Amino acid sequence: MVIGHGNDYSVLQETINILDNNYVDFFVHWDKEYKRPNLTAKNSKIYFINSINVGWGTDSLMQVELNLLSAVKKTKKYKMAHLISSADMPLMDSDYFIKYFNGERSYLGFSHNNTDDFSDRIKYYWPKFSLRNKKVLSKLIFLCNRLFNINRLKNTNIEVKKGPQWFSINTNLIDRILNYDKKNFFYSYCVDEIFMQTILADLDTNIKNANNDNAQAARYIDWKRGTPYIFSAKDVEELKKVKNTKYAFARKVTDSNIIKNVFN
Structure with a gap:
């Protein structure tokens, strides 16, 4: 399941080339603001779901995920569902990928080292437009919710989880x-990092078996060198070392040649 946007889809096409297999299909949502990409595969099937406008931090990201999951459910033929972005690259070849994800367990990350109160993201009402780089407006909306004593979690048993x-x-x-x-x-803030973990809280069982929440999700993501770090040509050897191990995808990549070089 792919969430994508923009006019360059070469990274996603190369991801499809690597994982192209009769047992792997692709369900793609491409932001309505952009032209749908012309993706091809020899063996995999590629399905596009209806496009909506997606705003960073808004509940539209959750809605896209739900739409993708609904589309996958209708087929009734898959063991696993993987969510990636069009800026992710595979770290497994197709045979290893199929054997590794045999349906025996799920991979979902849970954060435990942050002291922030993430419940504010759904306890209060937030607008359906992006608040990215709008710190003053974000603070104003937060204060308005506090002023009117808004608490949508009141009288619920929801325990907010993040990952x-x-x-x-x-x-x-x-x-x-x-x-x-x-x-x-809905009417939330950055709920895409909350709703899956909150609904599937019982999967939070592998804390000691992973270095961090991204490793729990079988993702190779570096937040120390960037937000997140964008892998480049100089990182090919690093990515080769973790190929066909415990990481399904690496994030973030903008150059499709990196994928070609990692997989020779």
Whole structure:
């Protein structure tokens, strides 16, 4: 399942080339603001779902994920559902990928080292437009919610969990996600890092078996060198060392030649 945008889709096309297989299909949402990419595959099927406008930090990102999960559910033939962006690259070849994700477990990351109160993201009402780089407006909206004593979590038993947006889950969890009462998750802020972890809180069992929440989700992401770090040509040897190990995808990549070089 791919969330993509922009006019350059070469990274996604190269990802498809690497994972192209009769057992791997692609469900793509491309932001409505941009022209749908012309993607091709020899063996994999490529499905496009209806496009909507996606705003950073808004509940539209959650809606896209739900739409993708709904599309996957209708086929009733997959063991696993993986969420990636069009700026992710595979770190497994197709044979290793299929054997590794055999449906026996799910990969979802949970954050435990941050002391922030993430419940504010759904406890208060937030606009449906992006607040990226709008710190003053964000603070004003926060104060307005506090002034009017807004608390959408009051009289609920929701325990808010947080983690990375990207995941690889068994498809038998999709009904549980789609059927969950998500009214509190709309009109929210950065809910894409919250709603899956909150709904599937019982999957938070592998803390000691992963270096961080991204590793739990089988993703190779570096937040120390960037926000996140964008891998470049000088990182090819680093990426080769983690190829066909425990990481399904690396994020973030903007040059498709990196994928070609990692996979020779």
